[in-house]
Amino acid sequence: MKKLITNIKSLRGELDIPGDKSISHRAVMFSSIATGTTTVENFLEGEDCLSTIHCFRKLGVEIEQRGTEVTVHGKGLKGLVEPTEVLDVGNSGTTARLMMGLLAGQPFHSVVVGDESIAKRPMKRVTDPLRKMGANIHGRADANFTPISISGSEISNIEFHSPVASAQVKSALLLAALQGEGEMVIHEPAKSRDHTERMLQAFGCEIEETGNTVRLKGNQTLTGGIHITVPGDISSAAFFIVAALIVPNSKITLKKVGLNKTRTGIIDVVEQMGATVFYENKNEDGPEPYADLIVETSELHGIEISGDIMPRLIDEIPIIALLATRVNGTTVIKDAEELKVKETNRIRTVVSELTKMGANITETDDGMIIVGNNTPLHGAEVNSYGDHRIGMMLAIAALIVEEGEMLLQNSEAISVSYPNFFDHLSDLIS
16 A cells, blocks of 8 residues: 655656657567567566566577666577476566467467466457467467467468457567468558557568558568667656646656657647647657657646547546546547456546546446546545556546545556656656
């Protein structure tokens, strides 16, 4: 149980946001299956990304980690070895799903497991199309839940119409397709984050993107020996963007935050609500653009959030829900069914925990309705339920509580993606 800081008068200062979680995962994965030695700068030391390192070490890859600096001695796609232990992904859905795609075409047997949360998260969205490509996969409930057993087989690339816009599904299939015969074609209902496509290009692969369709020819070789700089994670920055907007008299600078257009939905939303986000020191030279973001307290209004923007901000919905409690008018969030199969059912959990604090928020089948108008929030005993993004959202909510004590159960979950979150929060207050 952690006592949270409450009743803050302003936030000031600047932060170096930790490396992007999605990019950190992929940097290690693609470096491992490339030739040569690749260095990764600003790697996220969160538990999820460390799980990816542990799994690839079990597959025979030599990886040196010194804090946020990682050196990967790539083995090539055909250089991985059969693990002598199960591959434990911990709490990382990204590791679980992307590993399944990679392992589907490897000539050995492997087993992917995770923690209690992972054991409840659906995997058929990945295992079903992998089976259509020839993968030999078994697991609980017809390979819908871990543990998942994978016996390597020959992969044949297919044309696949994904029912959901999911970077994890797309990335898993592309990793399998690298080892397959023919051309892989993936159609999405909306464009999901494209870090995998950018990473493949950085490692010398030919990949074609047209609208919401991706094409990749099989039997390509990844050429390593490159240097990857991971920008700051905009999903982590989102919590401080919202904090600066809702805590009075605040102005903060967030350094080198990733501005990949498939991830900047949070900025689009706050600007639609009336905020102004300023950019400094923009850098678009590498595969992932970034800049310093300057954010200050703003008067905002409610909007509707739905449709094609959802894949670009699905992880930010919990903190957007908190922001909506502080704006003028009502905010409606739709088309967010994907939140039900995250670390928690994030729709239900967000509504439950903010309601404890006095928010006027209602759950719907595919989202929530939040009546803002600066409804006062009060202290309460709240719970992250093991979900890092819920935990951080509640810590930011505590900043605007004027009465009562805020106690957070399972605060340790935050270390999954932001190990020094509370230190950074304190830096802006002091």
